[in-house]
Amino acid sequence: xxEPYTLTLKVNxxxxxxxxxxxxxxxxxxxxxxGLTGTKKGCDHGQCGACTVHxxxxxxxxxxxxxxxxxxxxxxxIESIAAPNGDLHPMQQAFIDHDAFQCGYCTPxxxxxxxxxxxxxHARTRMEIQEYMSGNLCRCAAYPNIIAAIxxxxxxxxxx
Amino acid sequence: xxxxxxxxxxVDGPAKVNGEAHYAGEFAPKDLLYAxxxxxxxxxxxxxxxxxxxxxRAPGVLLVLTHLNADRLPYQEPAERVxxxxxxxxxxxxxxxxxxxxxxxxxxxxxARTQAQAEYGASLVPAPYDADPPAKLRFDPALAxxxxxxxxxxxxxxETRKGDAEGAFARAPVTLDERYRLSREQxxxxxxxxxxxxxxxxxxxxxxxxQWVGNERDEIARRFGLPPANVRVxxxxxxxxxxxxxxxxxxxxxxxxxxxxxxxPVRLELTRRQLFTFVGHRGQSEQHVRLGADPNGRLLxxxxxxxxxxxxxxxxxxxxxxxxxxxxxxxDRLTRYKLVPMNVNTxxxxxxxxxxxxxxxxxxxxxxxxxxxxxxxxxxRLRNYAERDPMKDLPWSSKAxxxxxxxxxxxxxxxxxxxxxxxxxxxxxxVGLGMATAIYDSGRYPTSAxxxxxxxxxxxxxxxxxxxxxxxxxxMTQVAADALGLPLARVRFELGDSTFPPAKxxxxxxxxxxxxxxIQEACGAxxxxxxxxxxxxxxxxxxxxxxxxxxDRIEAEASAKPDDAMKTHSINGFGAVFAEVRVDVDxxxxxxxxxxxxxxxxRIVNPKLAHSQCIGGxxxxxxxxxxxxxxxxxxxxxxxxxxxxxxxxxxxxxIHDLDAIFVDTREPLLNPLGVKGVAELGLCGVAPAIANxxxxxxxxxxxxxxxxxxxLLTA
Numbered sequence: 001x002x003e004p005y006t007l008t009l010k011v012n013x014x015x016x017x018x019x020x021x022x023x024x025x026x027x028x029x030x031x032x033x034x035g036l037t038g039t040k041k042g043c044d045h046g047q048c049g050a051c052t053v054h055x056x057x058x059x060x061x062x063x064x065x066x067x068x069x070x071x072x073x074x075x076x077x078i079e080s081i082a083a084p085n086g087d088l089h090p091m092q093q094a095f096i097d098h099d100a101f102q103c104g105y106c107t108p109x110x111x112x113x114x115x116x117x118x119x120x121x122h123a124r125t126r127m128e129i130q131e132y133m134s135g136n137l138c139r140c141a142a143y144p145n146i147i148a149a150i151x152x153x154x155x156x157x158x159x160x
Numbered sequence: 161x162x163x164x165x166x167x168x169x170x171v172d173g174p175a176k177v178n179g180e181a182h183y184a185g186e187f188a189p190k191d192l193l194y195a196x197x198x199x200x201x202x203x204x205x206x207x208x209x210x211x212x213x214x215x216x217r218a219p220g221v222l223l224v225l226t227h228l229n230a231d232r233l234p235y236q237e238p239a240e241r242v243x244x245x246x247x248x249x250x251x252x253x254x255x256x257x258x259x260x261x262x263x264x265x266x267x268x269x270x271x272a273r274t275q276a277q278a279e280y281g282a283s284l285v286p287a288p289y290d291a292d293p294p295a296k297l298r299f300d301p302a303l304a305x306x307x308x309x310x311x312x313x314x315x316x317x318x319e320t321r322k323g324d325a326e327g328a329f330a331r332a333p334v335t336l337d338e339r340y341r342l343s344r345e346q347x348x349x350x351x352x353x354x355x356x357x358x359x360x361x362x363x364x365x366x367x368x369x370x371q372w373v374g375n376e377r378d379e380i381a382r383r384f385g386l387p388p389a390n391v392r393v394x395x396x397x398x399x400x401x402x403x404x405x406x407x408x409x410x411x412x413x414x415x416x417x418x419x420x421x422x423x424x425p426v427r428l429e430l431t432r433r434q435l436f437t438f439v440g441h442r443g444q445s446e447q448h449v450r451l452g453a454d455p456n457g458r459l460l461x462x463x464x465x466x467x468x469x470x471x472x473x474x475x476x477x478x479x480x481x482x483x484x485x486x487x488x489x490x491x492d493r494l495t496r497y498k499l500v501p502m503n504v505n506t507x508x509x510x511x512x513x514x515x516x517x518x519x520x521x522x523x524x525x526x527x528x529x530x531x532x533x534x535x536x537x538x539x540x541r542l543r544n545y546a547e548r549d550p551m552k553d554l555p556w557s558s559k560a561x562x563x564x565x566x567x568x569x570x571x572x573x574x575x576x577x578x579x580x581x582x583x584x585x586x587x588x589x590x591v592g593l594g595m596a597t598a599i600y601d602s603g604r605y606p607t608s609a610x611x612x613x614x615x616x617x618x619x620x621x622x623x624x625x626x627x628x629x630x631x632x633x634x635x636m637t638q639v640a641a642d643a644l645g646l647p648l649a650r651v652r653f654e655l656g657d658s659t660f661p662p663a664k665x666x667x668x669x670x671x672x673x674x675x676x677x678x679i680q681e682a683c684g685a686x687x688x689x690x691x692x693x694x695x696x697x698x699x700x701x702x703x704x705x706x707x708x709x710x711x712d713r714i715e716a717e718a719s720a721k722p723d724d725a726m727k728t729h730s731i732n733g734f735g736a737v738f739a740e741v742r743v744d745v746d747x748x749x750x751x752x753x754x755x756x757x758x759x760x761x762x763r764i765v766n767p768k769l770a771h772s773q774c775i776g777g778x779x780x781x782x783x784x785x786x787x788x789x790x791x792x793x794x795x796x797x798x799x800x801x802x803x804x805x806x807x808x809x810x811x812x813x814x815i816h817d818l819d820a821i822f823v824d825t826r827e828p829l830l831n832p833l834g835v836k837g838v839a840e841l842g843l844c845g846v847a848p849a850i851a852n853x854x855x856x857x858x859x860x861x862x863x864x865x866x867x868x869x870x871x872l873l874t875a
Contacts, residue, residue: 008210021214021274021276023276024276028274028275028276028701031186032274032275035188037179037182037183037186038178040178040183040350040351040399041351041352041429042350042351042432042804043352043430043741043803043804043805044431045432045802045804045805046804047804047805048350048432050350053853056728070225070844077179078177078178078179079178079179081178082178088174088177092165092174092177092178093177095173095175095177096173096177097169099169099170099768099769099771099772101170101173101176101177101395101400101402102178102629102630102631102772102773102776103349103350103351103400103401103628103629104172104175104176104181104397104399104629105183105349105350105351105399105400106350107176107177108177108179111177120370127813128814129812130812131813133812133813134812134813134814135811136812137348137350137804137809138812139347139348139349139350139400139402139780140350140400140629140772140776140780141771141775141776141777141778141780141807141810141815142775143773143774143779143810143811143812143815144775144815144818145184145772146812147812153519157366
């Protein structure tokens with residue numbers, strides 16, 4: 001069950017050679033093997049949304065995704081969202097402007113979800129944002145500020 | 161405008177939105193190993209045998225520790241119990257013997273090369289138990305015992321009396337006699353608790369989730385018999401805690417034990433399910449409230465008898481009766497506090513400990529009394545306004561509760577509320593409005609801080625405090641910038657390292673009142689030192705001064721501590737919380753559609769962050785009122801909804817219009833900043849305001865929180 005074979009995982013435009021076992025999730029591969037800890041483990045059961053990443057541009061829960069299953073696909077994490085020169089993405093800036101977090105632990109997942117939510121066309125109304133952001137728990141409970149941040153950032157949706 | 165009082169955005173914001181903020185479990189020293197535990201499946205008894213052979217042979221497993229092979233640790237007694245510990249009893253000693261005290265107690269620790277291997281190994285440890293003595297699994301107030309002398313010393317029961325409350329109650333023309341229950345709640349911060357332990361000789365470094373690095377150092381030093389100087393605890397970012405990281409829990413000990421035996425760094429990260437059994441909870445409670453009043457609404461008797469839960473091995477008593485003692489003027493009052501010892505893990509403080517719980521019963525009871533009197537609920541509260549702290553018989557240092565009622569009512573539109581329940585219907589929804597008073601005990605601790613003026617023109621400020629989310633990084637940067645006369649961008653504040661100047665717990669809404677003044681003192685001291693070498697140059701030019709004087713820094717450390725104001729005065733934060741609910745007339749589903757809180761929290765250092773804290777408290781209050789319920793199987797002695805999906809917490813779609821306002825006040829005595837603390841206050845009063853609104857919408861009283869649709873249907 002712990003056979004040493006390698007697998008290539010493309011994350012944030014870079015290819016990583018991994019030695020996963022059959023149960024290694026994308027979340028654990030990111031955090032433990034690649035060293036990208038921006039993606040958070042909140043429950044490991046697909047219940048909290050803290051581990052949200054983009055797979056080929058769509059939001060997925062990386063704790064429910066096995067590395068085995070995603071050869072040929074591309075993963076994007078929170079570490080790839082800001083511009084290479086360090087400029088924040090409009091959604092990141094909106095989260096700061098509207099104080100859309102306190103402890104910050106759910107924040108990478110919220111931002112990945114929020115960007116996808118706008119891209120999917122699910123951020124047209126406040127109610128729609130609430131519905132499509134309800135898979136991302138925030139225990140500090142910045143929910144109203146998260147909505148305000150998405151309402152600000154959706155104006156930039158062409159760049160999202 | 162001074163930078164104190166400005167709505168500054170979080171200085172740690174960029175790190176958090178970029179995924180660059182590192183939480184405890186994300187520190188990975190070289191050669192890190194991973195640990196997982198096997199936990200008891202029996203609530204009480206003795207382990208008969210423990211077969212670890214399969215676990216030890218599992219792939220990647222390097223070490224299996226149980227009570228049969230683990231080191232016996234000295235567990236030195238502290239000179240004095242810290243406030244975050246239970247009032248009495250003996251802490252759980254992990255892997256110290258075969259006795260089982262609760263289901264979920266760790267019985268084996270497996271260390272492996274990967275997290276998955278450790279978890280798989282831990283799943284292979286079977287343990288037959290001898291289930292004797294029979295477990296205590298029922299929360300039955302009839303089984304409760306009065307709190308101990310140790311609790312009494314901290315004014316946590318077993319009884320306080322003033323006048324003749326029982327006689328006054330018997331004679332009162334208007335009375336109320338009801339019992340209110342609140343379910344057990346879990347903190348469930350988004351970051352699960354984790355510790356990374358690394359030994360270098362007899363020195364130990366812990367990257368560990370904690371609200372108090374200094375206590376974690378001292379506690380682990382005592383458990384392992386080390387000088388405190390040999391232990392360093394680091395935790396720059398805390399992913400929420402709400403009280404669950406005040407104590408040093410057994411998993412911290414386990415990580416350090418494993419790392420010592422493995423001779424390599426070890427990480428132990430709890431699973432979401434383990435957060436139900438490893439790190440405390442707000443225990444369930446029942447409060448029996450009797451109120452007597454005259455026909456004008458003046459309280460003649462206040463009696464509150466509370467029953468809480470604790471474990472069989474520790475006595476956790478909290479200030480549950482604070483509100484019953486301090487909120488309203490009444491000459492004849494009686495409070496009693498009992499605990500039911502059960503085979504559960506020990507409860508611990510959870511946001512607004514005691515006070516938020518006590519307010520649930522008291523403020524629901526006051527609403528019922530107002531109904532019986534045919535009186536507006538705010539009017540009833542104003543008629544019993546306490547001009548002094550009635551229990552301690554001390555003057556308030558500051559109290560603007562009247563302004564909270566007035567400004568909150570105005571913002572909320574309370575004056576349009578019909579007195580009678582079930583008076584407004586909108587489509588399928590019954591609409592109701594309710595309110596409650598909020599009160600929380602303010603505090604302050606001795607604290608130290610250091611400031612270093614550096615050649616790059618920045619000031620580095622340090623204190624061993626924490627930031628679990630309220631914004632310590634930001635608010636302390638504001639305090640230091642203000643005290644030094646520097647722009648914010650030239651001040652950097654660091655926290656979360658036990659080698660920094662000492663602070664007490666980051667809890668109980670004490671951080672601003674405690675750490676702020678220490679930073680002001682340290683800034684004053686460093687400015688005085690600078691003046692000694694500056695030759696009249698302005699502070700903003702200190703980099704040039706350092707260069708001219710050939711210095712690589714000018715540094716000062718200072719302390720600040722409370723004076724006797726807390727003895728001569730009662731110092732509390734106050735608030736008035738207003739809630740609107742909509743209840744589906746057929747399905748009995750409840751939505752909290754609007755909440756307004758008006759708060760007297762003293763001066764507000766950062767209104768943007770304080771607002772966030774208060775709306776966060778409102779959401780947690782919605783959870784307390786409508787959702788959060790640890791379902792306890794009293795036959796198996798286990799939590800039966802032990803996941804974050806089945807233990808229901810509010811999600812984005814549950815939350816509607818929330819607003820917090822701060823009345824313009826400044827606390828004159830507690831600290832020079834004029835603050836009283838925000839965090840706990842933001843939760844206080846929210847759940848009873850919602851419960852009262854549910855009654856106003858439906859005409860039904862549900863005295864058992866959370867108010868779930870089934871409870872409302874059958875009320």
